[in-house]
Each structure stands twice: as structure tokens, then as C-alpha cells.
Amino acid sequence: MRLVKSLALVLVSLSTLVLASPQEMPKPAPELAKLKVFEGAWEGTGTAIMVPGMPEAKWTAQSTYAWVLDGFFLQADTSVAFEGMSDVMRFREFMGYDGENKRFVNLMVGNTGEVALTTLFFEGDDLLISMVPKTQEGRPLLERGLIKAGKDSMQMTMTFFGLDGPSRDGVKGTFKRVASAKPVPILEAKAIAPVSPEMHKLGRLVGNYEVAGGMIMMPGAPEMKIKGIDECVALFGGGVIQVQTKGAAEGMPGAYESLGFYGWRPDANRYIMSYISNMGDVGTMDAWLPSDNKIVAAMASLRMGMPFTSRMVMTLDVDGKVKSAASHSCIGEHDPIKDFWATYKLITK
DSSP states (O other), X not given: OOOOOOSSSOOOOHHHHHHOBTTBOOOOOGGGGGGGGGOEEEEEEEEEOOSTTSOOEEEEEEEEEEEEGGGTEEEEEEXXXXXXXXXXXXXXXXXXXXXXXXXXXXXXXXXXSOEEEEEEEEETTTEEEEEEXXXXXXXXXXXXXXXXXXXXXXXXXXXXXXXXXXXXXXXXXXXXXXXXXXXXXXXXXXXSSOOOHHHHHHGGGOEEEEEEEEEESSTTOOEEEEEEEEEEEEEGGGTEEEEEEEEEETTOOSOEEEEEEEEXXXXXXXXXXXXXXXXXXXXXXXXXXXXXXXXXXXXXXXXXXXXXXXXXXXXXXXXXXXXXXXXXXXXXXXXXXXXXXEEXXXXXX
């Protein structure tokens, strides 16, 4: 079992940990076979009308899909260039299967500053559907994406549904499989939207940390020592903060790796932190900076089919670097417990 708590505000899936044994490592879900059609490199062309009344714009795109985190997630790196525009949209997605909630998911981050975890739906084996609530000019908007995937081509349509008026197809395009594509420079991509003051403030976290502490898997379980490294980097000019955790638990085989992404949600006046791991964990936490030296994050979800809640508090130093963290959780009918605690040592800025 990979029994380390994510040191990046990621709460380990208790169901995976409890059901696995030291001799039986968690394995990717068989449902992931439906995503294999996307593997490889693609080039696309199409048109877009992002705002009603605006002229149609032509675009070109390239995408590469490859399995990461021990085969639990299919990572897609995409760049989209619009005719007559110098800015290029770049985004990274992680498609996977949420075994706890029996659903396909997509975690997307982009140089617009967006961090979003959405549910995906398959109709048959070749039609992938997404329904994403958004806002446009302060008004709610629903974005429906359809991808019809074949062996060597994909047809995609993005339709927008507003509060009133008819729906409209905003984006249409075709992707063709290619032997290879140019690397999409995700980590170096610049922001194409203003970075919020809130993200600039959170950016003080950036640095590499040595982490040591302990965790309790569930009520009644013994304490376990954990250690690891958190690498906290700014993406897209600071519009997104990525935290990569690599660690291990004392006496347990295997290693744990997770990726967490912070973004700012102006519509909700809070941070969002979505995460995935090499155990198939996936989820989202809401986070706040109630003071200059604290980060508070909370989530509610299911664990082993039971209601689960968790709150984590991170303490920061005067420079905004992490000093320590602790979380308390509650599952089912059990009393709340302190299930994670750690100290952080900054090793590189």
C-alpha cells in the first residue's frame, strides 16, 4: 500500500488504503480502457465564436496524450492558436476514473488561470461528453463538450447554453492523429489573463520543502511516520500554483505521488485546490487565507461509501512559506480525529 498522506493538502482516499494490502498495490481501474483511444499525438483545426455577435475565428491546435501517475491518469497537453491573435491558449488536462463516485473525471488547468475538476460521460465507447458550468460577463453559462473519437480522427463541438435565448455552437473542429507533435511548453507558458492579487499573495508558497510528520488512516488505526518532498511551483505567470508531492510511509513498500493545483475563484471569493494521485485519488478542496500566516482548506466527499469531511490548517512564516500543517477528519459515525500532522523545512526557494 502507498500509505502516505499528500503533503499538498491532498487527503488520501481511505477506501483505497483500507481495501489494499501490502501485497496488493492499487491498480488502475479497468474503466480507463475507454480512454486509450486518445493516446498519442493530434493536430486540429476549426472555428470558434466565443462571444455572440463576434466574427468567427479560425484556430489550429496540437495535443499530446500520455499516461502518468502509474497509469491512473491520461495527461493531455494542448496548445490552441487563433488566427490574428498573438496569445496562445495552453492547458494541461488529466483524465481518469473516480472509483469512489463511479465516474470519469477531467482535471484541467490553463494559462487563463482556470483550475477545474469536471465529470465526464461516455455514450457508448466513442462519444465523450462534458457539462461545465461557467460564467460569462457575470452571468451563468453551461458549456457542453462533445468529442466523437475514432482510431485516427476526432470531431469536437462545444455548445453554450445561457440564461435566455437559444443555445449556440461556439467551437467546432476536427483533430487528426499524427506521428508526433511539438512539445507544448506548459510549465513555461505565460498567462493570457491578468493574474489576480489573491494568486500573487498565494505565490509566496513557491519553493521546495522537506516534510516529516505522521498520519492515522482511520479511527482506531495506529500512527504512521511519513516523510517526503513538496515541490511548489508557479504556472502561467502565477495564475496557477502546482504542488507535487513525493513521499513514503515508514514500514510500507512503494512510493506516493500526487499533483495539486491552486486557482482563484472570483465568483465564490475563495481558492480552489484540485488534486490527483498515483493511487487514483481525485478531488477538490476549497481554501481560504483568513490571515497572513494561515491557510485553511476544507472538503466534503465520500469515503468507503460513507460521508467524509476534512479540514486542514497550514501555518506560514513571515515570508509566506509553509512551517507546519495539521488536519482533522470525520468519517461516517466515528468521532473526529487528527489524521495528519507535519513540519515543513524550506530547502530551495
